[in-house]
Amino acid sequence: EPEVTQTPSHQVTQMGQEVILRCVPISNHLYFYWYRQILGQKVEFLVSFYNNEISEKSEIFDDQFSVERPDGSNFTLKIRSTKLEDSAMYFCASSDPLNTGELFFGEGSRLTVL
Amino acid sequence: AQTVTQSQPEMSVQEAETVTLSCTYDTSESNYYLFWYKQPPSRQMILVIRQEAYKQQNATENRFSVNFQKAAKSFSLKISDSQLGDTAMYFCAFMKQGRDDKIIFGKGTRLHILP
Numbered sequence: 001e002p003e004v005t006q007t008p009s010h011q012v013t014q015m016g017q018e019v020i021l022r023c024v025p026i027s028n029h030l031y032f033y034w035y036r037q038i039l040g041q042k043v044e045f046l047v048s049f050y051n052n053e054i055s056e057k058s059e060i061f062d063d064q065f066s067v068e069r070p071d072g073s074n075f076t077l078k079i080r081s082t083k084l085e086d087s088a089m090y091f092c093a094s095s096d097p098l099n100t101g102e103l104f105f106g107e108g109s110r111l112t113v114l
Numbered sequence: 115a116q117t118v119t120q121s122q123p124e125m126s127v128q129e130a131e132t133v134t135l136s137c138t139y140d141t142s143e144s145n146y147y148l149f150w151y152k153q154p155p156s157r158q159m160i161l162v163i164r165q166e167a168y169k170q171q172n173a174t175e176n177r178f179s180v181n182f183q184k185a186a187k188s189f190s191l192k193i194s195d196s197q198l199g200d201t202a203m204y205f206c207a208f209m210k211q212g213r214d215d216k217i218i219f220g221k222g223t224r225l226h227i228l229p
Contacts, residue, residue, distance in 0.1 A: 004158070033216065042221040043159075043205060056216060091159070101147040101209045103217055105158040 002026045006092050006106035014114055016081050021109045023075045023092030031095040032075045033103065034067065036060070036088040043091065049075065082113045116141045118208050118220035126226040127196055134181075135191040135223045137206030143167075145211040148182065148189045151219070153203040162204070165189065167211075193225075201227045 005024045013019050025032050034046040047067055048055040054067065066078045075094075079086055089110050093103040117140045127133040139148070150162040165173045165182050172180050177194045193200055206220040 035219075043219040045216045045218065048216050101149060101164055101217065102161045103159075105160070107156075107158040 004104050004106035006109050010110040012112045019079045021077045025094030029094035030097045033093040034077045035091045038088045087113045120220035120223050122223045124224040132194045137189045139187050139208050143210050147209045149207040150191045151205045196227045198227050
């Protein structure tokens with residue numbers, strides 16, 4: 001069964017360092033998302049991506065964040081200069097062309113900023 | 115702006131019992147979807163059940179059913195004959211009906227099924 005895959009599963013980084021989280025969405029999906037979940041808190045929307053551009057972004061998604069689909073299969077989230085408060089689980093999700101609301105999530109990448 | 119509220123942070127029930135998880139939401143939209151997602155420990159979220167707002171009939175998926183009260187903006191999940199594998203975090207979620215609209219999640223209810 002097709003699934004969304006994310007790498008790395010866990011990354012530890014120093015504050016101020018750049019981090020790239022990678023995702024491979026399901027191949028025929030057209031809508032891509034990043035969400036994050038700070039420990040013990042709710043899942044928060046970061047950004048949605050369609051047709052090679054950002055559709056919508058939240059207030060969390062500031063200039064330190066960027067997304068890219070460099071090669072038609074990978075979907076990356078880059079944090080340019082990490083802060084302590086960026087520590088969270090980051091989930092990638094994709095949705096089919098009809099976008100009827102079922103998001104398929106990856107297992108998440110846990111980011112720890114020291 | 116839309117909001118989703120889950121008032122039960124944590125619940126525990128005995129295996130085989132029925133449990134109901136509560137969810138309320140706020141929106142001015144008339145066309146939208148509501149969802150329950152399940153997140154087992156250390157696993158990704160998966161869709162449990164979906165309800166289109168224009169449908170009056172409550173959605174059901176095997177042991178999972180919803181009580182959708184559109185006027186009250188309430189969307190509860192009932193799990194019948196609960197199983198140990200139902201232990202998970204459950205998120206209620208909302209999405210406007212649109213081509214690329216995002217899903218908004220509630221804070222979640224941690225459900226423990228006890229043997």
